[in-house]
C-alpha cells in the first residue's frame with residue numbers, strides 16, 4: 135500500500151478527494167459485510183479506514199460529506215426481508231484502540247457530567263464485545279411479536295420467524311414490562327461453526343469464512359427451517375423501547391434479562407474507575423482463545439442509567455459507552471520450515487511452519503506464503519514487495535490473521551535473520567512424487583507434471599471426483615477418500631476403482647465389512663450408493679475428471695455441444711494434432727513478441743502463426759476442423775481446449791479415463807427444446823441459493839428443456855425461480871408481475887420432483 139500522507143499535511147483539495155475515496159471504500163465494505171455477509175476487507179483494515187476518515191473530518195469539518203461514513207451504521211437492509219422500523223434507533227459504538235483512548239473516554243464522560251476528581255471514581259460495566267450480529271426482539275405483554283436485524287439503525291430486516299427457532303430466545307416472558315425490546319448479539323460458537331462447515335463440506339454445501347458470517351448467513355435465511363437447523367446462540371446486553379424501566383443500573387438490567395430467561399455474558403463486571411476497567415480488559419483478552427466464540431473487544435458502559443440518560447447520544451453512538459477493540463491481529467514468530475503442499479491440479483503451495491504463536495486469540499502454527507515470487511519478495515509483475523526482502527527458513531516473521539482468512543506471513547525482520555540463513559530455493563521437482571515441477575509463462579504457480587503418478591494430486595483429484603457437483607456419492611467424502619487411498623487391501627487410487635470396489639471386495643478376502651468401522655450393512659449401503667451413480671449425466675462426468683480450467687460451466691457447455699460421451703471423446707481425440715500445432719504456433723509467436731520492439735511487427739507475428747500452422751506435415755483437415763469446432767464453442771477458449779486435449783493424450787491419464795468410462799452409463803444430454811416441455815421458449819431466471827442442484831446444472835437442465843436462461847429480470851422474463859437469499863431480483867420480479875416459484879416448484883414444473 136502506498137504510504138499515506140499525514141493528515142496534518144493534507145491540502146484542502148487532497149482532503150476532499152480522499153474523503154470521497156474513503157466514503158466509497160467504506161460504503162463498499164459495509165455492503166459486503168452487512169448486506170452480503172461476505173466481508174472483503176479485514177476488520178483491522180476497516181477500522182483503519184474509518185479512523186483515517188474521522189481524522190480528516192476532524193481537521194476539515196467543512197469538508198464532511200453528506201454521506202459521511204461516520205454518520206452511518208451498518209448498511210441498508212436487503213430487499214428479501216420485510217422492513218421493520220425500530221421504535222428506538224439501534225446504535226453503534228465508537229471505538230477505542232489504546233488504553234489512552236479509554237482514559238480520554240472516561241475524562242470526556244466526567245467532564246460532560248461535571249464530575250470533579252473529588253467526586254471519586256465512576257462505575258462502568260465491562261463485558262466482551264461479541265462478534266456476531268445484533269438483533270432486537272420485541273415483546274408485548276410477555277409475548278414475542280417481532281425480531282429485527284439492525285439494518286441501517288433506523289430500519290432493519292424482519293427475521294421474526296427465524297429468531298423463533300433460536301433456543302436462547304424465549305417465546306414468552308414472565309414478569310416483563312408490557313413493552314420490552316431486548317437487544318443483543320446472535321452468534322455461533324467455534325464448535326458449532328466447525329461442525330456446520332464440516333457438514334457442508336461433506337455435502338458440497340456452502341462453507342462459511344468465519345462464525346460471524348455463518349451466524350449472519352443463518353439468521354438471514356428466507357426459509358426459517360434452514361435457520362432452525364443452524365446452531366445459533368444469543369446474548370442479551372441492551373434494550374430498545376420499554377414501557378417501564380428495567381432497573382437503575384446497567385448491571386441491574388442485565389440481571390433482569392437473566393431472570394427473564396435470557397443468556398447474559400458471564401464476563402460482565404462492574405468496574406470502579408479506569409484501572410479496574412483496563413484490568414478487566416486484559417483479563418478478557420487472556421481468556422479470549424478459550425471462550426469458544428469470537429469476541430473482538432470489550433465494551434464499557436456507564437453503569438448508572440440516570441447518568442446514561444443525561445449523557446445521551448451522538449448521531450450514531452451513545453456518549454456513555456465505548457468499544458475497546460483488541461489490537462490488530464499481528465504477531466512475530468520464528469519461521470521454522472517452509473513446506474510445499476501439492477493440490478489437485480499439481481499446484482505447489484508453500485506453507486510456513488511456525489513456532490506456535492497466538493494471533494488475535496488463536497494459536498497459529500501454519501501460514502501461507504502464497505507462491506515462489508512472494509517468498510522471493512516480488513509480486514506477479516516482478517515489482518518488489520516488502521521492499522524486496524525475501525523470506526528464509528529461520529527468519530523472524532510477522533504473521534497476520536484477519537479472522538476470516540488463512541493466516542499469512544506478512545513481513546520479515548532482517549535484523550533477526552540467523553547468519554546461516556540461506557535464500558529459499560523453491561523446488562523444481564514435486565516433493566510428493568519427484569516429477570518435474572514446471573512454471574508456465576504468465577502463471578504465478580509452479581506445478582507438478584506427474585499427473586496421476588503423483589499421490590498428492592491423485593487424492594485431491596479423487597476428492598474432487600466425489601464432490602457435490604461431480605459424482606456426489608453418499609458416504610464417500612473427502613475423509614473416506616483419504617482412507618481408501620491409503621488402504622492396502624481394497625484401495626481406491628483412481629476414479630474407476632470406486633466402481634470396482636464391490637467386485638474386488640467379493641473376489642478378495644479383503645472384505646470391507648470387517649474394517650475401518652464398516653459392517654455388513656454400511657458396506658452394502660456404500661456399494662449401493664456407488665451403483666446408483668453409474669448412470670450419470672455427461673456434464674457431471676466431464677466436470678468430475680478435474681481437468682485444469684474445465685469447471686462446472688465449461689463442462690456443461692461441452693456436454694451440450696457434444697451431447698454424448700462417444701462424440702465428446704472422439705472429438706477431443708481428433709483435435710489432438712491441431713492442439714499440438716496450436717501450442718507450437720503460440721510458442722513461436724511468444725518468441726517473436728519478445729523480440730518485437732514495436733507494434734509494427736504485428737503482421738509478422740500473425741505470419742509466423744500461419745507459417746507454423748502450414749508446416750509440413752500439415753495437420754489433417756479433420757483435426758483442424760475438430761479443433762476449430764472445439765474452440766468455437768461459446769465459453770470454451772484455447773486454454774480450456776489445450777488442457778482437455780493434453781489430458782486426453784497423456785497415455786496413463788487416458789487409460790484411467792477409459793477404465794472409468796467402461797464402468798459408467800453416461801447419459802446423453804437431453805434433447806433440447808421439445809415443444810411439449812412446459813418451459814419451452816420461456817425466459818427463466820434463477821436467483822438465491824439452490825439446494826437440490828447447482829446453478830450450472832439448473833441452467834443446463836432448463837436449456838435442455840428449451841428454456842432461455844437469463845441472468846437478470848426484465849419485462850421479458852417469464853419465470854423467476856427463487857431460492858433462499860433471493861434479493862433484488864425477487865423484488866423486481868414482484869414489481870413487474872413476473873411469476874415467481876421456489877426450487878421445489880420448479881422441479882415439479884419440469885417433472886423432476
Ligand code: IVH
Pocket residue numbers: 225226227261262263264265266267268284319371372433452455457
Ligand atoms: S452495546 C447503544 N454491547 O457491537 C449500544 N454492543 O459496534 C448498543 N456488540 O451494534 C451496543 N457485543 O452489534 C453492545 N456487549 C455488547 C456488544 C455489542 C457486541 C455489537 C453490537 C453493536 C456493535 C457496535
